[in-house]
Amino acid sequence: MSHMWTFQRVGGLDQVVFKSARDIINLPDLDPKLWVALSCPTTGLDFDERTLSLLDSDNDGRIRIPDILDAISWTQDKIISFDSIFNTSETLPLSQINSSTPQGKKLSVTAQSILVSLNKKNVDYLTQDDIQQSIKINADKLYNGDLIFPASSELSPNMQMFITTAIKTTGAQKDMSGQDGIDLNIATTFVNNLKTWLEWQTKIANTQTPFGENSTEIWKLIQLLKPKIDDYFLRVELAQYAPQAQAALNVDEKYIVPIQNGLLSEDELAELPLSKISTTNTLDLVNGLNPLWKAKISRFKTLVESSLSNPDQLTLQEWQNIQQSLQAYTALINAKPEVVQLTVEIEPSASIDDIPISIITNLANNDLLTEFEQMVEQDNQTPISASDILVLEKLVLFHKHLYRLLVNFVSFADFFLPETRAAFQLGKLYIDGRCATLCVAVDNIAKHATMANYSELCLLYCECTRHGEKQLIAAAMTAGQGDLLIEGRNGVFIDNEGNDWDANVVKIITKPISIQQAIWAPYQRMGRVITEQINKWASSKDTDVEKSSEQALQNPANKFDIGKSVGIFAAIGLAIGAIGTALATIFQAIFALAWWQVPLVFIGLFLIISGPSVILAWLKLRRRTLGPLLEASGWAINGQVKINLMLGSLLTSKAQLPTNAKRNLRDPMKQRHNKLVIIFWLAILLGVGVTGSWLWHEGYLDRYIEQHNQEQPQNKTDTNANIGK
Template sequence: MNHMWTFQRVGGLDQVVFKNTNDIINLSNLDPKLWVALSCPTTGLNFDERTLALLDVDQDGRIRIPDILDAISWTNDKVVSFDKILQSSDILPLNQIDTTTQQGHKLVVTAHSILANLNKNQQDYLTQDDVQQSIKINASKLYNGDLIFPPSAELSSAMQTFIQSAIKITGAEKDMSGQDGINLDIATTFVHNLQTWLQWQTNISKTQTPFGENRAEIWKLVQILKPKIDDYFLRIELAQYAPQAQTALNVNEKYIVPTENGLLSDEALAELPLSKIDTSSSLDLVNGLNPLWKDKITQFKSLIASSLTNPDQLTQSEWQHIQTSLEAYTSLINTKPEMVQLKVTIPPTGSIEDIPAKLIANMADDKLLTEFQQMVEQDNKTPISASDVLILEKLVLFHKHLYRLLVNFASFSDFFSLEKTAAFQLGKLYIDGRCATLCVAVDNIAKHAVLSNYSELCLLYCECTRHGQKQLIAAAITAGQGDLLIEGRNGVFIDNEGNDWDANVVKIISKPISIQQAIWEPYQRIGRLITEQINKWASTKDAEIEKSSAQVIQNPENKFDIGKSVGVFAAIGLAIGAIGTALATIFQAIFSLSWWQFPLVIIGLFLIISGPSVILAWLKLRRRTLGPLLEASGWAINGQVKINLLLGGLLTSKAQLPANAKRNLRDPMRIGTKKPIIILLLAIVIGIGITAAWFWHKGYLHQFFEPQKQQQITNNSNTEKEK
């Protein structure tokens, strides 16, 4: 609690800074509320997968704060100094292993044995590759120190059968080679279950019944036939009690009518009585039986014939006697012992009942178990123990990756450094002349979009494919404009390993991207509105012309009447006059301003048109956060982790020419007048317009327009009188 922490305010959060070894060792004393992340998934990360698997001790697919603290404590107990952890070195010097403990000394001996097997006797350090090669070499050996034995061909046939049966009945674990095998716990449990089962079968065999060796088969048939035989005798008693109900107790005619396919339904027949119901007190085991039950009754008859007075008839008392004779046998069968179950990686696929009795008796003998125990003892004496190799692998990986995990979990310094790639950044998406670097993994787009919408980021959900593989990503677009970002567009996704994937946009969450977009968006909306109206007007007029042309063709007498169109032309003239008057008023107001007022007018118009859009976009851009985006991908984040305008502009880069590049503005494919002529004509038009406006302002043009305007009014008046 007395440790002096250093925090950096980044992304709206106070993030811890790891300046030295003590900062890492004392992380257990840091309030969890001051960690940037509380948990993260083990998939969809730009991080070493094996390290994540070792951190996920409970194998629930998530990494939490206790998992990281346990890894720090475990590593600190194995090394001399924690200083090398801050360097994220690929190598683990052997002198960094603490040899003051018995386990540390054994690890150093194992490390030297690994290097000797790899012909690296002069090397005084271990790498992840060294450990992986050692695991591969040992995996091919029967005695490799993992204390797990698959049914290898190197073993005797009896031992192979023992291991295969144990895998099927009790379960298995993966050995170093990846094969299914058993350890001593599985073997011991397997033999114990066999002995328990064998003792139960012995007790059953000693149970006295009048049926000898046929008791098991008779007992199974009794369990199957009991409901039907009991039903038959009950119907017999009812028929004897109420003879008038005998017809109702037998088969109703409607139940034996063939179905549409011409066949009788087995399900319907199975529910019918076992035999014809009459007043007799016995069941005829030969004649009149339900076809679906006849085979089982015949088999039952052959087994119990010696116990019947009449081998073709079964009385109710004889049926009760058979069941009574099997009560002790039934009671013992119902006390079937429960087999001990182990928690194993590979669950069992069979039961002891599938094993022949003779084989059970052979494997239940302690001889095979004793032989397996000797194999385990020999494997445990292997110079390079698998357990020690795994500890060395874990130490090498934590030594290399633990610090990077901390700066992507306790803090997000890798993300805000802009020089490194954060663990959740999967690669870069190139699309529409831009490169988006904030790309995260997505499992379900619909579910992901619900939460990520609160990040206020413009997101492109892309389906990426490569060589038959497919993955889903969400890319944040934080610079440029979004006019051409539409569903269905294609791009290229480059993962962190340099592999290129074909990316197709399948969903877009539209949000403000930049201030530049907000400035031009009102003008683009006005332009789109004008274009839509012009297109609508043109379409309407085209339809009207087509309709009128069709009418003229169909009826030639409908000719154009100039008299009827005078009013239309007069209205058009009035409209043109009104537009001219409005323009004149605007120009008069403009030219009445002083020179210094022109910029203010332009700025005012800009603020009126673009101001609201810019303010609204600025407010939304300030609310952009990383938290909801990562939460949607399975993270648990403390706070929002804001993305400001500067960071947003850096996360998405736009296409720019190199600093030393030259640009040739002459486009050989351009059609039209040369640029100087266009500029000259444009200048002439602007000059004429300004001159005309000035003349109008001075009143020089009034004498030309006033007579025309008066004449137009007179014409309109005459037209009205004629009407």
């Protein structure tokens, strides 16, 4: 490879650095394994939606490496230099359009025409807003260069009917204004389908049958009545074969006697036999017919009377002869030609069979198709062509947004720069005195949490609502503590457009947040355990007292047991003595140390208690990574993209006073104490401390402890004797 690349180690990955336009041009030669991302979704990003839709040429909702390379190649053919793209300019200078090619020359002329139409004759650049305004202006014109025509009132009535009918039977495309219209391909296909249908109808009309012009109606009635008439004659043959089964072949009483609500069901009646079954091989066309089929049978009788020996009856042979006489007619109808179907944005909603034949004959005339072709030719000669505007729009958008896409796809440069935000960062979540800036889009919380759990990030899943709208986000908390982060807490989410949303925490993935949290976690756990034990003890004692009181009230004869009470008091005394001895031993050991050893003892205790928690938290914080979080949102990431402690402190900021602020420490709501009382108690504490130090220094405390230890066995013996008594 002749190109010299520059890489920077960021987030545990070697990420390419774009230093010049040549780095962008040579991206096809860069190994895809060195791209940070392999694909990303087109939704849930802080990126221009129109640019993403243009990049997603196959409309699968994803942007991949080939899509980006195609965009670079397409843009490179349209402009003179990539330097302006590298600088992410908001404008496209007309001088940058490569007019050395026929297409480039046409684009340059179109760009100048757009500026003239917008009264910007002296401006030599195009913006995204210029393109949008030009599209809006031209969209309202009949001849706007998009080669698609809706049924506009500016057209003749016949042409309006031509377009409307084509949309119904062949389909439609969206024009620049968003209306349904047809192009030349749809119009040509529509006319060809009409002509094919007319040829088929002509063949049917020329087919000779005994029924003349009534052939079509008779054929339709036969298709409708054939199952019922065939069923009737089959039942008659069965009745002739087995006369004892005649009753069973007729209608059971339970089907025609109303039950429940007293109403008869038409659907059930329609399934019953056509007429009463007998052994006579004829169908009475007047009497005894199923009421739901009587009208159709009567019409059929009227149309085929000439083929019946008895106009009120139909024999099996006559029924077969009528069908046989329409066999050629039926074969021709079954040979209905298939109409050509096109791939269109708006699918057809009707069939050619639904259109009156007089209208079809009029629309199939070549004059209307010729008129439409002339309209297309005139539209194609429009100075500001819709197709050229769309090409210019694509060029302006790629010129403006392509570089930002690269530093959010090939590398994550925007994510690692404090002054910028990445395309996947949707806004800021304010909660619990903190602001989290790593907020990503979420479609399904349960599915997202399964993958995002591997990121080792503390995540808050929030349901954000605003003016009836709703969105789900996952916010990473990377600084501070998590004691007050609980499900149900409320916060405010500010999106990148400045809109504020009410955020409610619906799910939390609990992970270590900071070293500070790890330091105090053991003490908080011990405090919670002690509090819980005290609550349990107090609750149990309260229950015991309540039970004892109830027993005393229920049985007044219960007397106070002096021996039992003495034993309890003796046990309490032993416990207090043991605690006092332990404290005295601890203080004796501390006072036996040199002054400089005392701080080391407390430091050692701190390390023993907090050390393991800090080490475990530090190891987990080192494993925090962005990859699984983005993978859960639909990205495909090549590496883990680590989030260290420094980056974590930047992604979540804590509340801090301004640098020039003053703090008044006098809290008006704080309880005040008398100064004399405070001084009195401080003096007492100081006196006790001095006295204790003097006693320890003179050795009195040691002698007292020794004497207490000698007397303790004798006290235990006396106590046991008292308990026995």
